[in-house]
Structures are given as C-alpha cells and as structure tokens.
Amino acid sequence: MYEVRIHGRGGQGAVSAATMLAAAMLEQGKYAVAIPAFGFERRGAPVVSFVRCSDREIRQMTNIYAPDCLICVDPTLTRSVDIFAGLKPGGTLVQATNRPLEEVKLAPNVATAGLCDAVSIALEIFKRPITNTIMLGAFARSTGVVSLEALQRSLEDSDFRDAGLKQNLMALERGYNETRVHTIEQRAAA
Amino acid sequence: MSTATLEKPAAAKPKVILAEGNEAAALGVALARPDMVAVYPITPQSSLVEHVAKLIADGKMDADIVDAEGEHSVLSVLQGAALAGGRTYTATCGPGLAFMFEPYFRTSGMRLPMVMTIVTRDGITPQSVWGGHQDAMTVREVGWIQIYCESVQEVLDTTIMAFKIAEHHDVMLPVNVCLDGNYLSYGASRVELPPQAEVDAFMGDKDVNWHVALDPSRPMAVDPLTGGSGGKGPSTFVRYRKGQCKGMQNALAVIEEVHEEWAQRFGRRFAPLVEEYRLDDADYAIMTLGSMSGAAKDAVDAARDAGRKVGLIKLKTFSPFPVVALQKALAKVKALGVVDRSVGFRWNCGPMYQETMGALYRLGRFIPSMSFIGGLAGADITEAHFQRVIAETEALLTNPAPTEPVWLNEKD
Numbered sequence: 001m002y003e004v005r006i007h008g009r010g011g012q013g014a015v016s017a018a019t020m021l022a023a024a025m026l027e028q029g030k031y032a033v034a035i036p037a038f039g040f041e042r043r044g045a046p047v048v049s050f051v052r053c054s055d056r057e058i059r060q061m062t063n064i065y066a067p068d069c070l071i072c073v074d075p076t077l078t079r080s081v082d083i084f085a086g087l088k089p090g091g092t093l094v095q096a097t098n099r100p101l102e103e104v105k106l107a108p109n110v111a112t113a114g115l116c117d118a119v120s121i122a123l124e125i126f127k128r129p130i131t132n133t134i135m136l137g138a139f140a141r142s143t144g145v146v147s148l149e150a151l152q153r154s155l156e157d158s159d160f161r162d163a164g165l166k167q168n169l170m171a172l173e174r175g176y177n178e179t180r181v182h183t184i185e186q187r188a189a190a
Numbered sequence: 191m192s193t194a195t196l197e198k199p200a201a202a203k204p205k206v207i208l209a210e211g212n213e214a215a216a217l218g219v220a221l222a223r224p225d226m227v228a229v230y231p232i233t234p235q236s237s238l239v240e241h242v243a244k245l246i247a248d249g250k251m252d253a254d255i256v257d258a259e260g261e262h263s264v265l266s267v268l269q270g271a272a273l274a275g276g277r278t279y280t281a282t283c284g285p286g287l288a289f290m291f292e293p294y295f296r297t298s299g300m301r302l303p304m305v306m307t308i309v310t311r312d313g314i315t316p317q318s319v320w321g322g323h324q325d326a327m328t329v330r331e332v333g334w335i336q337i338y339c340e341s342v343q344e345v346l347d348t349t350i351m352a353f354k355i356a357e358h359h360d361v362m363l364p365v366n367v368c369l370d371g372n373y374l375s376y377g378a379s380r381v382e383l384p385p386q387a388e389v390d391a392f393m394g395d396k397d398v399n400w401h402v403a404l405d406p407s408r409p410m411a412v413d414p415l416t417g418g419s420g421g422k423g424p425s426t427f428v429r430y431r432k433g434q435c436k437g438m439q440n441a442l443a444v445i446e447e448v449h450e451e452w453a454q455r456f457g458r459r460f461a462p463l464v465e466e467y468r469l470d471d472a473d474y475a476i477m478t479l480g481s482m483s484g485a486a487k488d489a490v491d492a493a494r495d496a497g498r499k500v501g502l503i504k505l506k507t508f509s510p511f512p513v514v515a516l517q518k519a520l521a522k523v524k525a526l527g528v529v530d531r532s533v534g535f536r537w538n539c540g541p542m543y544q545e546t547m548g549a550l551y552r553l554g555r556f557i558p559s560m561s562f563i564g565g566l567a568g569a570d571i572t573e574a575h576f577q578r579v580i581a582e583t584e585a586l587l588t589n590p591a592p593t594e595p596v597w598l599n600e601k602d
Contacts, residue, residue: 019208023208026208032208033378033379060485060572060573061374061379061481062485
C-alpha cells in the first residue's frame with residue numbers, strides 16, 4: 001500500500017488532484033482510492049485529501065494518518081499547518097515553492113524532496129495560482145509511482161475540456177519537467 | 191469528478207472507472223432504467239442527484255426528473271408516479287429525510303416499490319453536516335427495507351438489485367440503499383460498470399405496479415380510511431399491517447435470491463444479509479455496518495496475524511432484521527463487540543447493538559457483549575480504533591462486561 005496526503009488551500013484543487021491521481025493509478029492497473037477530508041470548502045482555507053494505491057483491493061475507506069508521501073500544492077501552507085504529521089520515515093515531500101532546498105521547511109522523516117515553482121508556472125499558464133495539475137507532474141517526477149502518460153490519460157478522461165484540458169496537460173508536463181528532486185541525507189538513528 | 195459514461199449494450203466487457211459513491215449510485219440508477227426521479231436539490235442534498243440530473247440532461251438516462259419544492263413533495267410526486275406504474279427513485283439524507291417523514295410512512299403502507307438512497311448523516315442538533323447512521327437508524331421502524339453498503343462497487347451493484355428486491359411480488363416494499371455520507375459518498379474508488387444489456391437481462395420485464403393502479407378504465411380507491419373500533423375498519427387495518435410484516439419477512443429470502451442471481455451473472459458476490467469474516471474458528475467477534483467494515487477487516491487480519499482468534503460479523507441488511515442469519519453467526523462465538531455509527535438514546539448503546547441483543551436472547555445462550563459507538567458526525571473509524579474494539583471484546587472472555595458504551599472518538 002502506498003499512501004499520499006495532499007495539502008492545499010480551498011480553490012487550488014487539492015481534492016480534484018486526489019481523484020485525478022487515483023484515476024491515473026487505475027490506468028496503470030492498480031487499485032486506488034481517493035478520499036477528500038470533509039469540511040465547508042472556503043477559498044484559501046487549508047484543505048487536505050488522501051490517495052491510497054495498492055496491487056490488491058483496498059478495503060479501508062478512511063483518512064490517512066501515516067503517509068508515504070506528502071504533496072503540498074501551496075508554498076505558504078507550512079507556516080500554518082503541520083503538514084509533516086505522521087509522515088513515514090524515508091518519506092517524500094513534493095512541495096510547491098520557488099525557494100532552494102536550504103530554505104524549504106522539512107521534517108526529519110523526509111528522505112526525498114521534489115521542489116517545483118508551481119505558482120510561477122500556474123500564473124504563466126492559467127493567470128491564476130491553481131497548482132494542482134502542475135504538482136501531479138511534480139509527484140510523478142519525484143516518486144515514479146505513476147507515469148506522466150497515465151496522468152495525461154487521467155486528465156483526458158476528467159471534466160477538463162478543450163482549452164482547459166490543453167492548459168492542464170501543459171501544466172502537468174511542465175510540473176514534471178521543472179521539478180528538482182533532492183535526496184536528503186538521513187541522520188543516523190540515535 | 192465525472193469521468194463515467196454508460197456503455198452501449200453491445201459492449202460485453204465491464205468498463206472500469208474511478209467513481210465516488212454518489213456517482214456510483216447514480217450510475218446504478220441509470221442502469222436500472224427508472225421512469226421518474228424526483229429531487230429537492232438543496233442543502234442538505236448530496237452530489238448524488240447532481241449526477242442523476244446530469245445523466246438525464248446528457249441523454250444517458252431516459253427518465254423524467256421533477257425538481258420538487260421540498261422533500262415532502264418529492265415522495266408525494268413519486269407516489270403518484272409509482273401508482274401510475276412507473277419505476278421511481280430519489281435520494282435524500284438527514285434533515286431532508288426528516289422533512290419527508292409523513293409520505294415516507296405512507297410509501298411502505300401503500301406497498302410502493304420505490305428505491306431511495308440515504309446518503310447517511312448524523313442527526314442535528316448539535317449542528318453538523320457530516321456522515322453517520324443516525325438519520326437512517328431513526329426511521330428503521332417505518333416499514334422500508336434498509337440495506338447498507340460497504341464499498342463503492344457495492345453501492346452501484348446494490349442500487350440495481352434494490353429495484354428488483356422492491357418490485358418482487360412477494361415483497362412490494364420500498365427500499366433504502368444506505369451509503370455512508372463522506373467516506374463512501376465522496377470516497378472515490380475503482381468500480382466495474384456492468385454492461386446495460388446484461389443489467390436489462392437481470393432486471394427482466396418491467397412489472398412495477400400490478401396490485402393497484404391509477405387507471406381511468408379501472409377506477410379504484412387507494413389508501414382508504416381504515417381502523418377505528420367498528421365495522422371492517424380494524425380488520426382492514428390489521429390486514430394492511432400484517433401484510434407489510436409478511437412482505438418484510440419475505441424480503442429476507444428475496445434479498446438472498448437476488449444477490450445470488452447477481453453473483454451468477456456478474457461474478458461479484460456480496461453477503462446479502464449477514465457476512466461472516468474469519469468467523470468459523472473465532473473465539474469472539476466484532477460486528478460492523480457500512481463503510482467502516484473495510485478498516486475493521488484489515489484490523490481483524492492484523493489481529494489474526496498476531497495470533498488472536500477474532501472474527502467479524504457484518505450486517506448488510508438491517509431492515510428486515512436478519513435474525514436467523516445473525517443467530518447462525520452469533521452461535522460461533524463466545525463474546526461480541528458491536529460497533530454502531532449512531533446512538534440509541536433510550537438504551538444508552540448503539541441501535542444495532544440493542545437489536546442484536548434481541549437475536550442473542552432468542553439464541554438461548556448467554557454471550558457477553560458490549561456496545562461501541564464511533565464515527566459520529568464525520569469522525570473517522572480507523573484500523574487503530576478497531577484494534578481497541580478487538581482488545582476490549584477479547585477481554586469479555588475473562589472480565590465482566592461494561593454496562594456503558596465505549597465512545598471511540600471521545601479522545602480523538
């Protein structure tokens with residue numbers, strides 16, 4: 001079982017990113033489940049969603065408390081939310097940011113960090129800071145858990161149409177191409 | 191996300207899609223080909239009726255849809271349609287269900303084979319918009335069949351089966367397909383869409399309303415005044431009620447038959463009344479209902495790996511209460527822990543626990559048991575919660591049973 005927790009703010013598409021990611025996992029012949037965390041959606045308020053992926057049928061329909069990977073589609077969220085809660089040792093962070101690794105907030109359990117300046121890419125493509133599909137490309141690049149091609153097929157089967165679909169496919173590909181993946185040296189266990 | 195399209199009848203292989211529970215329910219409804227859908231699309235409604243409305247608007251579902259002025263009208267509209275011979279469907283939850291209570295009671299009394307999804311919610315007040323079983327549990331004594339689903343696939347398949355169960359001549363009762371608000375309604379999962387032609391063959395010829403009809407050439411009184419203490423009133427009323435109870439009891443066998451036929455045709459087998467999971471050599475069991483069961487099964491597997499002899503009993507059909515099937519399961523164990531996602535205010539325990547006590551009494555053997563209440567108002571019931579349920583149920587083998595329920599999310 002591979003578990004992903006997606007953090008964002010209302011309006012950035014963290015919930016639809018979860019369903020698109022789960023659909024891409026299905027494309028690759030896996031079982032997948034996407035669960036949104038429930039609340040009153042407000043633009044700008046912290047939101048979270050969850051994705052499970054497995055070779056076997058997934059029975060538990062619950063939230064995720066010990067993820068293998070965090071996707072944070074907002075560059076400022078770590079100031080107000082502890083996104084690292086429960087992250088497994090050796091875990092992956094896929095973070096929207098325009099900062100170098102030294103200036104990015106990390107936790108001891110992060111072994112791989114994929115950094116992508118998703119807001120700049122989004123402003124160029126959409127003229128709005130909607131970063132979800134860009135960060136799905138960054139996830140594929142950072143983890144290899146899904147392929148770029150599977151994500152492309154997932155977007156093509158989604159609600160995106162025409163110009164919107166074209167923009168999001170471009171966003172996905174740029175996210176994939178423009179992500180810097182860092183391996184972080186783990187401190188020896190005390 | 192709405193990625194699904196209904197397949198043309200020619201396609202033989204089931205299409206695999208990712209769908210949330212609400213979308214899966216809507217796709218099941220479309221495959222069952224209802225004639226009329228009525229909805230009240232405002233808070234507290236779910237995305238289910240949006241999916242239904244979209245399927246109709248896109249020409250993928252050939253049904254009339256009525257946007258009524260409230261839930262009371264929704265059921266009243268559908269009663270008219272059902273009396274005219276139509277296959278009818280709606281969905282509601284929480285306060286919407288409360289508002290439709292009066293026609294809800296009439297629907298079962300008039301023996302109208304309607305299907306209504308309850309996207310289950312907790313009750314208010316205190317204010318909450320999240321999932322729980324309190325709404326469906328509150329109306330468990332109104333003569334509707336109530337079936338709870340565990341997975342998104344089961345939602346789709348059961349929605350189709352529900353029409354066949356409701357319309358069976360030995361049943362003729364409305365059916366609620368209950369799916370857990372939040373975790374199942376918005377949880378998206380892999381589902382197989384059965385081909386329309388195969389669903390058509392499963393459903394057979396439409397024969398919805400053969401017992402009573404709004405037919406100008408055959409005028410008749412529907413829902414006459416009965417009861418009182420004189421004339422034919424009392425015996426007429428008793429015949430109605432006895433007939434409803436008989437229909438409920440008949441439904442137990444019909445629910446099994448319909449699930450068996452579904453398994454034969456589509457290869458997916460769901461326990462129709464009571465599922466026994468790793469129970470045959472179990473010393474004790476935990477009991478679940480609805481979408482919590484997946485995490486519970488994972489917890490049972492982990493406990494088994496650790497050498498603990500625990501099994502699981504899951505109810506699918508809650509009304510009629512499957513007493514005989516449940517007794518068969520209960521007879522295998524020496525202790526029982528029942529997890530409810532709602533509250534039984536009168537007995538200070540979960541309602542499923544309280545009803546299970548009745549089945550245990552008829553078993554004629556004392557089994558120590560206890561009530562757990564969790565997942566209220568959107569709270570999560572995780573594998574970790576079930577580990578606690580397993581440990582505390584196991585303790586019943588040696589320690590006295592607590593008289594108070596355990597509130598699983600009290601310290602979350």
